[in-house]
Amino acid sequence: MIRTRIIGTGSHIPAKVLTNKDLETLVDTTDEWIVTRTGIKERRIADNGETSSCLAHQAALNALDMAGISAAELDMIIVGTVTPDMPTPSVACLLQDKLKALKAAAFDISAGCTGFLYALSVADSLIRAGNHKKVLVVGVDTLTKITDYTDRTTCILFGDGAGAVVLSKDNGANGILSSLLYSDGSCGNLLYMPGGGSANPASPDTIAKRYHYLKMDGNKVFKLAVKALEDCVVKILSHNNLTSDAIDLLIAHQANLRIIQAIAKRLELPPEKVFINIEKYGNTSSASVPIALDEANRQNRIKPDDLILLNAFGAGFTWGSALVRW
Numbered sequence: 001m002i003r004t005r006i007i008g009t010g011s012h013i014p015a016k017v018l019t020n021k022d023l024e025t026l027v028d029t030t031d032e033w034i035v036t037r038t039g040i041k042e043r044r045i046a047d048n049g050e051t052s053s054c055l056a057h058q059a060a061l062n063a064l065d066m067a068g069i070s071a072a073e074l075d076m077i078i079v080g081t082v083t084p085d086m087p088t089p090s091v092a093c094l095l096q097d098k099l100k101a102l103k104a105a106a107f108d109i110s111a112g113c114t115g116f117l118y119a120l121s122v123a124d125s126l127i128r129a130g131n132h133k134k135v136l137v138v139g140v141d142t143l144t145k146i147t148d149y150t151d152r153t154t155c156i157l158f159g160d161g162a163g164a165v166v167l168s169k170d171n172g173a174n175g176i177l178s179s180l181l182y183s184d185g186s187c188g189n190l191l192y193m194p195g196g197g198s199a200n201p202a203s204p205d206t207i208a209k210r211y212h213y214l215k216m217d218g219n220k221v222f223k224l225a226v227k228a229l230e231d232c233v234v235k236i237l238s239h240n241n242l243t244s245d246a247i248d249l250l251i252a253h254q255a256n257l258r259i260i261q262a263i264a265k266r267l268e269l270p271p272e273k274v275f276i277n278i279e280k281y282g283n284t285s286s287a288s289v290p291i292a293l294d295e296a297n298r299q300n301r302i303k304p305d306d307l308i309l310l311n312a313f314g315a316g317f318t319w320g321s322a323l324v325r326w
């Protein structure tokens with residue numbers, strides 16, 4: 001049986017820190033409100049010129065280094081992102097060039113904060129179909145470039161970063177056991193950026209209307225996220241004839257500590273089986289799951305044969321889960 005193994009993980013976070021105290025000087029908010037409602041204490045901000053492909057490049061180099069392979073061996077690069085350097089070319093193509101991964105085909109996937117899980121699932125399918133052996137999957141976003149720092153309901157949430165995994169074809173029992181992906185386009189208006197596409201091409205008018213920033217109904221997103229993720233994690237376990245006590249580590253999208261805690265409670269997971277780093281980075285969108293996976297891996301929170309549950313939820317709406325036997 002062909003399986004997809006994760007043979008390397010990597011991440012890269014910008015150096016510039018924006019704390020809750022800094023945000024208190026920009027909008028009407030408090031450190032106490034942000035920590036209580038979200039769990040976030042600070043986030044990282046990409047500098048001018050520090051693009052999504054720059055962050056993706058560093059994360060990819062770290063993942064390739066751990067995997068012990070060269071970029072020349074990659075036959076596919078898939079990047080989950082909603083903040084490409086520019087509409088075209090894709091981040092994946094820019095990254096292919098930076099890495100000199102000359103053999104690799106490359107494309108982006110836009111699935112909000114679920115982008116990494118979508119990319120992982122597609123890569124897994126390509127490998128198990130038999131046509132690809134070594135695939136680089138990256139989740140990267142620079143959401144702070146499309147964040148409105150006059151809107152206190154969104155600007156407290158987002159940070160920038162990139163995470164990457166190197167996947168390899170394998171014949172053993174371990175690897176990606178299964179993934180489940182979902183979308184509900186009817187909820188698209190709850191989290192969106194109206195400007196810059198074919199609906200509202202950039203113009204002085206779209207800039208004046210602040211159309212080039214994210215708009216979100218956070219409370220509705222919160223409730224839908226909890227419900228969708230609870231259903232999804234229960235389904236993926238039952239599809240694999242597993243119960244939640246088999247999970248060794250939950251690595252969830254770091255959007256809101258209360259959402260992660262609700263899923264952990266539903267699965268009856270003790271705190272030591274739930275990986276949390278939201279306090280340092282906020283919601284890094286597509287990058288959040290692979291950054292958390294890389295940190296957990298480098299902190300030796302993941303042992304051979306451990307069962308890892310990944311999940312994410314984001315704009316679209318999109319959501320999904322994956323089960324990995326390490």
Ligand code: ACO
Pocket residue numbers: 028029030033034037038112113114152153156191216218219220221222225255256283285313314315
């Ligand atoms: N500081 C102080 N008060 C605030 C702030 C703030 N930064 N933001 C909102 N408030 C106020 C509101 O105005 C409201 O005041 P009111 O009661 O006088 O009207 C009050 O706080 C409560 O607002 P809610 O929106 O109901 O607060 P909630 O508990 O839902 O928390 C939050 C808001 C943190 C945004 C939460 O809803 C959330 O995390 N939602 C999920 C968001 C998410 O994960 N989005 C990303 C999806 S991924 C992607 O694709 C990018």
